[in-house]
Amino acid sequence: MESYTVLEQLEPGALGTMLVVELKTEKEGAGRKYVLKQAMDLLKLQHPNICIYKELFITWDNKISSLFLCLVMQHSSQGDLSSLIKAKRKKREKVEDMVLQKFLGQMMDALFYIHKQNVFHRNLKPSNILLTDEVSFMLCDFSVDTLMTDEMKWKIRVEEDPDSKSWMSPEALCFSFSEKSDIWSLGCILLDMMTCFFLNVKETNSLLRDIRKDTSSLERVLTLMQKGNKDTLPLSQILLMMLQIQPSMRPSAKDLVDIPYVMECLALAGSSLSKQEKTLPSAILDVLLEGGIGSVLEFMQTYWDIEQAQAKAIKRLASLLGEENALMYLLELLDPVTCAMRTHIDSLELQLDGCRLLLDIIGQALQQNVDVEMLVGEEGINSLLKTMRTYSENEELLSMICTLLMMISASEMAAEALRKAGVITDVLSIISNFPQNRQICLSCSGILWSLAVNVETGSG
Structure with missing residues (x-):
């Protein structure tokens, strides 16, 4: 199956953003059933830190004799995380500790939720995280990469635009996905946020590519940051766990929410996960x-x-x-x-x-x-x-x-x-x-x- 997308921004006041996925496959019945099931699963997602899908419909284009799946998703005009990182990088300013903690809490809550539904994002990166205010974030753009089943087309995309895939895990580049792939990507985003005040875009992309093969460069950067700010130590330890090259060595979202520092971040984010199994007789x-x-x-x-x-x-x-x-x-x-x-x-x-x-x-x-x-x-x-x-x-x-x-x-x-x-x-x-x-x-x-x-x- 090939998946082509046409993103169209609707006028202000309309439902939101429409995503159109063209369905073409040699085994049309099986391919279309898979895409429809995955799309229906996306439609069921309801979480405060996930950009929800409002409507789904299928249409036929007589001119090209092709079937299209259309998803209408919630729209936000507040910008995305990449714009926040870019602004901080330009001023050589640090992202505030409270913002980092609330971001981690909200994203862990959202990933825990989607992984429980057996949904993986597959292409988690700063431009796919919307800002709803200064310390509130939403995962968006699940559709294209979540629905894709064509391995060849995926690899072509990776080769054509490697920088846009800098946040992807080593296995995801080879078209192998799991919940651990999203954990790697979240770790890369956190690393980008933490280093934007002293690494430029080129240096960051180079670092994210290098750590897929060898984490020694990550350890050097984290050591450098800790010299200037000891408060980064707990988050640095979390990053070392999230950015393990082997997926089997990486924690899942379920593993991470039990770590005390992550639990604090979840509490700051107002997540109900911070109260799991926390009782006294x-x-x-x-x-x-x-x-x-x-x-x-x-x-x-x-x-x-x-x-x-x-x-x-x-x-x-x-x-x-x-x-x-x-x-x-x-x-x-x-x-x-x-x-x-x-x-x-x-x-x-x-x-x-x-x-x-x-x-x-x-x-x-x-x-x-x-x-x-x-x-x-x-x-x-x-x-x-x-x-x-x-x-x-x-x-x-x-x-x-x-x-x-x-x-x-x-x-x-x-x-x-x-x-x-x-x-x-x-x-x-x-x-x-x-x-x-x-x-x-x-x-x-x-x-x-x-x-x-x-x-x-x-x-x-």
Whole structure:
């Protein structure tokens, strides 16, 4: 079977990008059945970090007597990862550690998902990863190489444009694919992102080609990077595993998600994989949480990645907040609570309990004339906004978050952080969705008032 593609960008506002695959084969029945099955599998993919396919249809072209498979996929106008790398390379700037970690977390989550469906990307590279914002990425362009079965045509493509295949694994160049091939490609992309501030395009392509035969050049580059930044050590160790020449020596996505550093990246990305098999028996949890506020805070730090532990700790803190010595801990409480909410964003119960606790903490702090700026930093504000946007239809939770934001927006620092994060649009949307909820409307009005007052104060 040969697969020809015509990529056509539809007008803004249309469904998306249409991919057309021409089907030609000597054994037409078997070839077409294979392609149709693979295309149907692509249509079933539903993941936040995968560019989804919206529609599939088959058409016949009478002029050339050929059958075409048409796939309409989600479209993004934000650019792709190659443009981000190019911009960083031009300025000789490093890709920020947080961006690298979130990228790895999101891509591992996506690869774990597709490999579980027995789908391999086959041509993973920076231009096939879309940007949806500064730290959000989506795999795209599964179709052509995923559907191709013509080995000769594949090898011709590789020979015609070797640079575009720099990210491919050694075995993939020989038309042998598995989930390990995608792991190699992801490792190459990470290496490209990590070295773009000191390697140019030619040097990078040369490095990616060299490591297919000998990984000594990779080790030299990683050693050079570690001299300037010891923080790259965990990621360097991951790269050495991902870029093993022999596929049998390479980890699978399932293997990688069990590595503590990758687990941290998955947690930053909000992946449910970061919570797999992370539980403690209830009896042990109860014993560990018998102490006072200080011991509970230590417990939260130790078991930050276990949702059950964080949920129980928040409930325990709520029960201890009325004790006399609680006042001395007020400045220490908000960070661990907002961190738990951010890490376990998928748990509605934890978000509700967390907001109730935050209201109590900030209420007590204000009564004691504690400066709000000492309580709530930018990360805490961003955590609240993330919860608000994730649960934009939950009236009970929104009511509490809006009250919290109103309480802290009196601070000039908080008001500026909220304004930069685009909270005005969120607030107006909430008022529009819940005009009958008096508490929400009052809190939202209070937020807008604080932002307006702080703008005037700042300009004055």
